[in-house]
Amino acid sequence: MSFFKNLMKKKAPRTMVIGLDGVPFTLIKKLSENGVMPNIAKLAASGEKYFRQMDVSIPEISSVSWASFMTGTNPARHGIFGFTDLKPQSYNIHFPSYPDLKAETIWDTLGKENKRTTVLNLPGTYPAREHNGILVSGFVAIDLKRAVHPASLYERLNAMDYRIDVDTQKAGDKEYFYKDLFDTLAARVKAFTELWKEECDLFIAVITDTDRLQHFEWDAIEDEVHPRHGRAMEFYSKVDSLVGKLLEMHGSDEFLIMSDHGFCAIEEEVYLNRILKDNGFLEWEKDPPEGIGMLAGETRAFALDPSRIYVHSAGRYPKGRIDEAASDKVRDELKEFFSGLERNGKKVIRQIFLKEEIYDGPHISKAPDMVLLSERGFDLKGNIRSAVAYAKTHFSGMHTRDDAFLISGKGALSKRPHIEDVSEMILEAVRGA
Amino acid sequence: MRKGFVLWFTGLSGSGKSTLSKMVEERLLERGVPVEVLDGDEVRLNLSKGLGFSKEDRDTNIRRIGYVAKLLSRNGACAITAAISPYREIRDEVRKSVQERAAFVEAYCECSIEKLVERDVKGLYKKALAGEIANFTGVSDPYEPPLNPEVVCHTGEETSEASLGRILKTLEMMDLIPKDPSAEYSAEEEAEVAKRLKDLGYLG
Structure with missing residues (x-):
């Protein structure tokens, strides 16, 4: 049966x-x-x-x-x-x-x-x-x-x-x-x-x-x-x-x-590396740079697309000078800076995540030190060549x-x-x- | 000639350093890379014979391994070291010294102490926990994990093949060994990927 x-x-x-x-x-x-x-x-x-x-x-x-x-x-x-x-x-x-x-x-x-x-x-x-x-x-x-x-x-x-x-x-x-x-x-x-x-x-x-x-x-x-x-x-x-x-x-x-x-909808794109440069966190050996390899040793932080912020740490990057003890201070400064970032009276960044707040696992050492979440309409970018901090382009939608x-x-x-x-x-x- | 390098394994006893070092050695030989393995247990039988496990003796042992690895790597070879190397300061000292003429790749074999006690292939943890072995790293002696290792192998959770794959991938990315052409983007494809990402605004 x-x-x-x-x-x-x-x-x-x-x-x-x-x-x-x-x-x-x-x-x-x-x-x-x-x-x-x-x-x-x-x-x-x-x-x-x-x-x-x-x-x-x-x-x-x-x-x-x-x-x-x-x-x-x-x-x-x-x-x-x-x-x-x-x-x-x-x-x-x-x-x-x-x-x-x-x-x-x-x-x-x-x-x-x-x-x-x-x-x-x-x-x-x-x-x-x-x-x-x-x-x-x-x-x-x-x-x-x-x-x-x-x-x-x-x-x-x-x-x-x-x-x-x-x-x-x-x-x-x-x-x-x-x-x-x-x-x-x-x-x-x-x-x-x-x-x-x-x-x-x-x-x-x-x-x-x-x-x-x-x-x-x-x-x-x-x-x-x-x-x-x-x-x-x-x-x-x-x-x-x-x-x-x-x-x-x-x-x-x-x-x-x-x-x-x-x-x-995108209101404006936001170029994080330009903003970091204009506010003393980043220096290029030549501006505009030909690649991210032109970061100068004085650079304390840089961004990779779309919203990842990295402390320019000694030991992690060839020209990085921020040692472990100074790293937390740089993160604190970045956090304070991005919290207050405004464009035409509007807040740009909604939330700032430190890596240990959002990531958990064996590859955390490869993670960005900080990830930004923008207010709707501000599309964050890791562009390195932009001469301006904000612009509108042919893109009309953002994630x-x-x-x-x-x-x-x-x-x-x-x-x-x-x-x-x-x-x-x-x-x-x-x-x- | 490709740049020589030191592949420096670090991690607790039983975390897979020796196993992985032998697996990497095989793969590097297949790809035509000259390679030597300096295994912690073996080194203690010759180069560091007579040294004990006090902090001072451990530091001396690591400095000796680091010195030999540096000589090999500055002549274009790959020196793989597999010793617990528990202290961050000494590892970083070796890193700096090697980096004068070659590359340094720190591979952290991460495995929880609970898992190691459970596995305890050599029966050492049992003895250490019973107080029969003094200065046993992870039980009665400290281990300082690396802060920025080039590669982390999660040996308590993943297969040794997965760890091996990750190590080889890291060495490829650092341009220290020839690439496995079947496994990733070719140079032409990378240019195309960059173009497509730019088109969608992901690469500025």
Whole structure:
């Protein structure tokens, strides 16, 4: 009897995670209420247990947030503090990639339990490496051949006209940019639905094109009379259709839909290194400098994108002169300075985090000494060549830390979530299946 | 010729220094890097024979290891040292001396004392806790963790392969050993990454 029972037993449902890079809770809520995203609307209307605002790791950028998502840890454990870092004992820029991730991913953990995971377009997973399942790397993947596991996926994806990213260099040509966004999304629809057919226990697929649209077109998204507002809404509507299609294929409530940070309008960009220079914390050997290596020995602190402040410590940096005893004093001075920073009577910095307040783990010695969180509208930058402290550029949207979202298909959200909590929810779901 | 360097492991007894030093040695030889390992236990049988475990003797032992490592590294070799080296001041003194002509890479093998007592491969912690061994680092003698190590290996929690990977990655980033071409961005890709990050305003 039990043999037949087992034979008849339906295969346990897989767990699905859909990522919508950079989509804010407040925006997706609005779009679900005004009819642009009807599939999301069904879920959002079910209440707080199904749909919540979420906090993310600091700094609130994709490389850090998605690393926290995929490992369930904070940056001092997973080791990713930004899109850039300085190489040890030097001022040379390093671009952290998948091999720099220092904590175990969800799919590595599940692989040891013989569970298969499909991971599609997740930022921070390049170059692809072997795991029990499928991987198509996301931002900042360069060569599709090195962005896939297994290697046979390369030809399959090429046949679908798959592309890793939109061409943001041409974002100034709006006609081209929108066409590129729609074409890239269409290729993702093909790839995601095709690769859904492959056997797996966990399926993770991320749409990153939402973030690109928001960086360049936030004004068009927010302003209902903007000439390109309709185009932008059409894009979210297509994203919603893809979500609906994936959920329909899935046919189970074992799913999560989420973003990795929020977005808001930029009033002005804020160039931290210029501000540090103008206020006596930083000196260049030559101004404007050709690289961060032109920091002068007198420099007490410098910034790396987007909001990371480093004390120029002796022992950590070749020209650093701040010894351990003086380091706390410099941090205190910086804290006092940034707390009082104002622009046209408006406070610029909302919160200042010392590394030990937000990071905990074995790689804390690689962490910035301080991370700043700005007031909405002030987009912090680590630019080293700006002659001015504040400016407006072609970017219209900036990231926020406290306005990501999480949707749970089975209503498992009993409290406000943090992105570092999500992997545990996934592991529980996959193991319970 | 690439710059020589000292890979200086530090950490409590049983934290994985010797194991990792041998693993790194193998990998460096595969990549054509001339390498010598100065293991703390072995050094005490020859170079530092007769020295005890008082602060003074420990400092002398570390200075001797540091001196030999410095000579090797200034001639383009990699000297890997695997001694507890508990005192920050002496490690920093060796660092300064090595850095005159070569690079210094401090690798901290971090592992909780509870974990080490639980593992206790050599049975030393048991004896030390029972008072049978005097001046035992971490039990009856201090250990001062490094403040800015180039690499931290969380040996109580991660596999030795993971620690090894991190050490090799750090040495690659510091341009001290040839890169593993399959593992990361190529030079052309790095230029492309920089361009893409600039396009999104992440690199000024």
